[in-house]
Amino acid sequence: MVIESLSGVCCHQQMTCSSFNRPVFRSGADEKFKNLTHFTVSVTHRKRRLSLSPMAAAAPVKTSGSSSPKFYQEVVTAARANFTQEISFQLKDKDISLAKTLLHISAEDEAFAAFNREMDANSFQKEREGGKLSSDVQDLSQRESILLAGKKLEDWLSELDVIAKEVEVELISRDIGCHLIEVLEAVNKVLFDSMGFKRSNIVDSKCSYLHTVLSSKSGSAILLSIIYIEVCRRLNLTIVGSRVGEDFLIWPQTGNHEELFKVTSGHSLFGIVNGRCVEDPKSKASDLNSSSLLGLDIATNRDIIGIYLANLIRLHWKRASRMNxxxxxxxxxxxxxxxxxxxxxxxxxxxxxxxxxxxxxxxxxxxxxxxxxxxxxxxxxxxxxxxxxxxxxxxxxxxxxxxxxxxxxxxxxxxxxxxxxxxxxxxxxxxxxxxxxx
Missing domain, CATH: 1.25.40 (Serine Threonine Protein Phosphatase 5, Tetratricopeptide repeat)
Structure with a gap:
């Protein structure tokens, strides 16, 4: 799984949004967002829902008229506050949910992208009609919640639960026990054969956000690793990982690594889990064996989130500078x-x-x-x-x-x-x- 990280940048422990067009995040999240568990904005008036399309979509789904910039700003602020709370250093690393954290990242970026798509559409309509259009036609109170590609955070988490249930069904159908290798084989069959998840060689937004990968079944190497980790966690199987050169590799926490490298039908379990990079002679991953695996530094959950964010920086910087x-x-x-x-x-x-x-x-x-x-x-x-x-x-x-x-x-x-x-x-x-x- 090829993962290239930047020698990036960042700052303060807690940050919230002060300006949507130029988000500068200050210390101290707004109190009303501290206890949010999903991307919900409470209302007291009429209840309507705005469903934000995936990052690759041309425009967000709207109720009517234009969306309030304040609405998008509060969604961004809520998502950032939730992200900060999810990775708080007051939490033990094992208690951090990779899936929840990445969905908060998706929510923030999707709200920002949807805002800009709507402003672009608004400007285009203004030019065509020659009139002045308000960018704040609808009040925030008309909205009950904002959805991520039509689903709440809990619904996206349920997608991972469904995959884990499918693995359990696969194990029952084989009438076998829960030997480590058998569980891994069942996970591989469900993820890569039955559900058709695959690694994408094209690096774009659609393959770089958890909700879009769960929907399209095609994603970057780091996201497929995270999905694999989350599914196995639901099966009480601990998957660990480490950065090896430009790759990030995962494997089950076990004392018998030899089984992972046994070749069956041309591939080892370690190779099926981690993709072609294990078999590429140009990759450092191809040199690994059961002994060298023990010498690798295990990545924490915070490390994995950091690798994902570094890749996200690289993606957006590459798109931003494509003309240079x-x-x-x-x-x-x-x-x-x-x-x-x-x-x-x-x-x-x-x-x-x-x-x-x-x-x-x-x-x-x-x-x-x-x-x-x-x-x-x-x-x-x-x-x-x-x-x-x-x-x-x-x-x-x-x-x-x-x-x-x-x-x-x-x-x-x-x-x-x-x-x-x-x-x-x-x-x-x-x-x-x-x-x-x-």
Missing amino acids: RGLMLTSPLRPVHDDKTDGSSIPLLRPQDLRLAIMASEKLLILQPHNWALRRDHGMMLYFTREYGEAVQELSICMAFAPEEEAEILEPFVEKLHLLRLESSWKSLGHKGRMTVP
Whole structure:
């Protein structure tokens, strides 16, 4: 299962949304969202439901008219608060639900994407009709709840329960006991044969969110690993995993690893669970055996969520920078000594994809607040959105934790960002031209 992670960025322990078009998440989640267990907004008036389509859909399902920006903002805020609560460091790692956490991530990103799709549709209609359309026709109180592709969080979790039940039926039909290998064979048959789950070689949004993968049966390697872990957990079978090179591999927690590497019908159980990367001679995974498996560092639930978020950052950054082939987050740091770092030289990136990458990096920083490389990348993404003040703040914090040689590279860049921030403020007051700084 190929998984490529960024040397990402992130920040504060708890974050909530302060502005939807430019989400900046502050410490301290709003009180009314702390006890949410799914993406529900209470109402006191008429009850209507808005069903958000999957990320790949062209537009959200609406009730009538336009949706309130406040509604989407509160959905984003609720999903972020739920995510923060789900991975709280007050919880033991074993008590963290991978499925719930990833569904909260899906809810936040889907609400953001749906908001932008609706604003685009609204603008198009406005141009066609030549009239002024309100973006706040419907009141939030008219909505009972927001659904993720037509289902509540509990319904998506039930999808995993159904898969586990199918495995139990498969075991009963074979009239066998619950030997580890037999259970794994049953899981493999149900997931990959009966239900048709498969690893997608195409990296896109549809294959990168848990609810869309459960629906389409096609997903990224890390998501299929998480589904495998969650199904086996429901069968009281512990599946562990570890990063090996660019791959993330999973296997059952057992003292007899030899059985996993026995080849039957051309494939080992370890290979069926982990996909073709195990058989690829170019992969480090192909060198593993029952002995070397014992020497791997087992990933915690928080580690797995971190790997998933790093992949999500990579996905959205790649989409955001698709018109600037080869552009890396740290590219602007290289020519900084050439004195060409100014607002006009920043490449134009796709704003919605860039914002989704920033949202993922914010969540990753909740998990890894002291990772200086993650914070550097987060600051650089803020620079690309021309949010110079926030970029200066993140990069300045990064410099305090970064190795000396990295801090020396960042220092002149941060000084230039200070000037860009002053110039931006100067222009916002109506002044023309460049500001001269002695």
